[in-house]
Amino acid sequence: MTISGVALLAICTLIGGFLGDLLGAWLGVKANVGGVGIAMMLLIAARLWLARRGALSVGVESGVGFWGAMYIPIVVAMAANQNVVAAVESGPMVVVAAILTVVACFAAVALIGRLSSATETMDEIEARQNAARAEGGAA
Amino acid sequence: MSDAIALLEHILAANALLTAFAFVGVVMWISAALSRYLTLGRIHGSAIAIIIGLALAFGGGVWSGGKNGLSDIPMLSGIGIMGGAMLRDFAIVATAFEVDVVRARQAGAIGATALVLGTILPFIVGALVAYAFGYRDAISLTTIGAGAVTYIVGPVTGAALGASSAVMALSIATGVFKAVLVMIGTPFVAKAIGLNNPRSAMVFGGLMGTVSGVSAGLAATDRRLVPYGALTATFHTGLGCLVAPSLFFLGVRAIMG
Structure with missing residues (x-):
């Protein structure tokens, strides 16, 4: 049933929110601490558990999947609710922060690539697979 | 009429x-x-x-x-x-359903390293820029730093900490601008940063974060790299939502006093 997926998602989100609030109170930050992240881990665990028991029905998947697919539109609606007028008045900080972040991350990708051992490129993998297929066809 | x-x-x-x-x-x-x-x-x-x-x-x-x-x-x-907060959190949690744990394990230690680095590095850069632009309170610094991680982590963090709506908007705008830069910039820097194999695509996904930025950037570079990048990128928002309003906030608060 589709509702089981929606209910599972709601239960995970509610438990995550509750634990996040609890963690916040425990840390003394008067805020929800990682509630969404905890809920995500609960949902992953629930999915693995259901799959192992063979109880992961199409209904459950479609109930959760629908809301997962709604995530970008909901983010668009969220963006449309923001106080952009106030943000625009604050000026170039956004541009500077974004550019510096992206440059730093690109540099880190390059650095990790240089530091680690050589690996097969996508072209080499495809060439090898094609060669194996051709050999298999000939044999 | x-x-x-x-x-x-x-x-x-x-x-x-x-x-x-x-x-x-x-x-x-x-x-x-x-x-x-x-x-x-x-x-x-x-x-x-x-x-x-x-x-x-x-x-x-x-x-x-x-x-x-x-x-x-x-x-x-x-x-x-x-x-609003209710449906937003609901939909974000739902995306965790798409994470394939077996394939995620194959991403291995290097993907996890990139993921951690990809959360810390943007956060520090974002928070430092916010500091340079005159923000001094821990909530605003954390929210803007979190926005530099992804445009989801920013508002989730800001909502959890009770940031002002103006700071939330800045935080989202930073994340969105970052995603757009990743989408447009990736094909141009792909060669220079060695983005031609599954492993570097996983590192890329973990570091750049934003799923839309990573998937679009990789698609514009080499379609075959997309699933590898998306695999690590899907963890990015969850990790950010977990550590930004908690560990990172406590860290920033400890520094700012």
Whole structure:
């Protein structure tokens, strides 16, 4: 049933929110601490558990999947609710922060690539697979 | 005639959430068309839609003089429900269902390292820039730093910490601008940063974060790399939502006093 997926998602989100609030109170930050992240881990665990028991029905998947697919539109609606007028008045900080972040991350990708051992490129993998297929066809 | 308009206004306002679904649907549809025909698929439709959303929020704010963007317009109050905390958290949690744990393990230690680095590095850069621009309170610094991680981590963190709406908007704008830069920039730097194999694609996904930025950037570089990048990128928002309002906030608060 589709509702089981929606209910599972709601239960995970509610438990995550509750634990996040609890963690916040425990840390003394008067805020929800990682509630969404905890809920995500609960949902992953629930999915693995259901799959192992063979109880992961199409209904459950479609109930959760629908809301997962709604995530970008909901983010668009969220963006449309923001106080952009106030943000625009604050000026170039956004541009500077974004550019510096992206440059730093690109540099880190390059650095990790240089530091680690050589690996097969996508072209080499495809060439090898094609060669194996051709050999298999000939044999 | 004016009776018909009044009736229309009434039906739209009385079914606020449905109006929001229809409205956002049209925005998404226009964005997909703009992405395909104007940018030839180089800028992902979802990024364009978010930019349109922010632009509409600006218009709504100017028009109504309120603080809640488009949802201050009575007919579009449903946008406030659709984009509010409840449905936002609900939808974000739902995306965790797509994470394939077995394949994620194959990403291995290097993907995890990139993931951790990809959360810490943008956060530090974002928070430092915010500091340089005069922000001194731990909540604003954390929220803007989190926005530099992804445009989801920013508002989730800001909402959890009780940041002001203006800081939230800055945080989202930083994340969105980052995603757009990743989408546009990736094909141009791909060669220089060695983005031609599955492992570097996984490192890339972990470091750059934003799923829309990573998937669109990799698609524009080499379609075969997309699943590898998306695999690590899907963990990015969850990790950020977990550590930004907790560990990172406590760290920033300890430094700022």
